[in-house]
Amino acid sequence: MCSSWKILLGLSLLALCGALSVEQIQQKNIDILTEYFHRGWREFCDAPVDEGVMSLYNGINPSDTSIHVLTINNQSVELPIRALSEIRDFDINPNRKTLLYINGFYTDNSYFSIQAHLHMLQARRRDLNVIVVNFAKDVQQLYYALRHHLTLHGYFIAKILSVLVGNGVDPKAITLAGHSVGANAAALGASLYTTERINNNQTLSVIDQLIAIDPCAHICDSDDIFVRRNVTSRVVVLHGEGNLFGVRDPLGTIDIYPNGIGYYPKRRMQPGCESWVCSHMYPFLLFMESMIERVPITAVKCESWMAFKDGKCNYTDTVNIGITYPITANGLYFCVTQAHPPFTLKEDGLEYRSKNSILK
Secondary structure, eight states: OHHHHHHHHTHHHHHHTTSSOHHHHHHHHHHHHHHHHTTOHHHHHTOOOOHHHHTTSTTOSGGGOEEEEEOTTSOEEEEEGGGGGGGGGSSOOTTSEEEEEEEOOOOOSSSSOHHHHHHHHHHHOTTEEEEEEEOOSSHHHHHHIIIIIHHHHHHHHHHHHHHHHHTTOOGGGEEEEEETHHHHHHHHHHHHHHHHHHHTTOOOOOOSEEEEESOBSOBTTBOOOOOOTTSSSEEEEEOOOOSSSBOOSOOSSEEEEETTTTTSSOOOOOTTOOSHHHHHHHHHHHHHHHHHSOOOOEEEEOSSHHHHHTTOSEEEEEEESSSOOOTTOOEEEEEOOOSSSSOOOGGGGGSOOOSSOTTO
């Protein structure tokens, strides 16, 4: 009897029948999620995990989301999401521009080190109010966010925006930014913020801009892409991969395609990358280099990647990756970058090099 239950009911009954402990099942869950993560969002969402056992562990509840803010003396403080109203008690200056960054992508402490980059961003850019929302500290939390909680995370973002605006921060001075799943949560939050203001008959001032860094292409069983042109006054999409993880199509007011990756349906990776995850992470590193080191990574407006390769671009219309863009900028922008920091090639990044090129 016990043997047949194992076959029919899976890992949970394996634990009940004594074949595996709950801890062993959970470790198997994590191993499965880590393996399936590299196959893309669809496979990751359908990973054969035991959610019953996963639910026994910390990290799956939306209330586990944290907010990271700075004190006056440059100390980073982590707050639970339920303390979002306390943001106003920290180093938030209405006279500065505000960057609300949504971290929704799992990484370990590796070369990419998302958490380390975000901490440096907060510490070094004291000319900005930098608030980091972290709702995926590990692969289990990312799984539950995608499968069950993304709408609620969008609601959290909308509430944070309301707190900031209610405490004197001008919506026209707010930039939302996020990578991958975080970009979708940020876009959804901006939409919910606008809807809430309209429903409550409040004065509507649309959030200034969204920087969507290789936004997630699919959200489990849904093909909905929350990143779209009208969720904020300006939407900048920084593309990175375009095969398994990121969105290929132009979605924003400005769409930047470093190295042309993702523009055409070619399975080509970013410089120095040997995996799709690396290519998906690459534009995050470009954004961090521009923001932390203040290094200009310039892209030029072109009709297509082929036009860029042929040098047929409008070289009077350029943008620098970051949070400041010309009011008139609109359309597709391309550039060449390199495999290691500093990623920028400066003005040389506006020219495709066919011989001995990093893009050959």
